Amino acid sequence: CGGHGVSIGSLGGNAVDQGSTVQGLQVSGNTIQNSDNGIRIKTIIGLKGLVSDVKYTNNKLQNVKNAIVMHSDYSKAKGGYTGSATSQVQIKGVTVSGLTGSATNLYDIVANPKVVSDWTFSGIEVSASKTGKAVGQPNSVDV
Template sequence: AIRFFMSSNVRVEGIRIKDSPQFHFRFDNCKNVHIESIHITAPALSPNTDGIHIENTNNVQIYNSVISNGDDCVSIGSGCYDVDIRNVTCGPSHGISIGSLGNHNSRACASNITVRDSVIKNSDNGVRIKTWQGGSGAVSGVTFENIHMDNVRNPIIIDQFYCLSKDCSNRTSAVYVSDIRYSEIRGTYDVRSPPMHLACSDSIPCTNITVSAVELLPAEGDVVADAFCWNAYGELQTLTIPPLFCLQQGNPRSMLENDVGYC
């Protein structure tokens, strides 16, 4: 619907957009972007209707907005840093996502991103980091804090095996995911999937994941599903619901300094 390209000191406020055929707002190669009090609606089954997409854009604030659509409420692409998302009501949707990153063996970097004081409801995902096999670069310095989940299928998800077909092969290179913090995330999840899903690269593990005050209960029934981890390392600062015993403590011994594609 609306695209900003190579723009600085942009302010978008008080706008309502409905049923864009693709992204509702897109910001490419921009800096100093302030988005506040916007309202976006699209059908829950409409593909590629991201609410706000940013790429190669820095110093972004997204505040006090309501988004419901058929894809990500907010999607953060490569080259983004210093992003603050606060008081956003998201859903139905695919949640708030960093990525997808590293497609077609590309180098991708994203850092210093905060999502806080928000609500995600009736969505496929909650807060998500998604990367393709074969990419390089890094995602680091990410905080998800004080977020309420209401009937979300995957409330907390890192997916380093993101693929849109069934024939994606495993690769030895990957975007390095590190310094990710989850704090005060509470609510209910759809019982079809694990409420916490940390699937990290076989060759380059996720490191320094810190988790505290996470309480996720099934929206239906009484059985709490197990969390899932694969090659994920960090620190469990409090007990969680469900228990996150699969998060490995400390740092992996196998990862060498030259394995990691820093940004």
């Protein structure tokens, strides 16, 4: 697997509906190699939606730039991140456990704290040369 890793998004719509919802996803036992991202959730600024009950378990990274990526600041118009997490897509009930391997940055998180909750990170054993950045994540995650 290369490029964007295991990625949800770009996600967002005018309402929380079938087209803007990812629910009950389980990603387990994968190896992600030579990729910009390991696991990623990316939501679009100004839009609504729902990501819930997503579990990443026992996945391995090899030569990945960013291990865990969660962004609430993607602009379709700009084709990139804005740095301002204004997406209204709720990201809740996300579990990352048993993530191992190697990456340059452990975290690349720019989340909207008003719409994220109930994240659990455990058993993360990624050898990373940098911690990276983490802004707006729920208090339940110690990064």
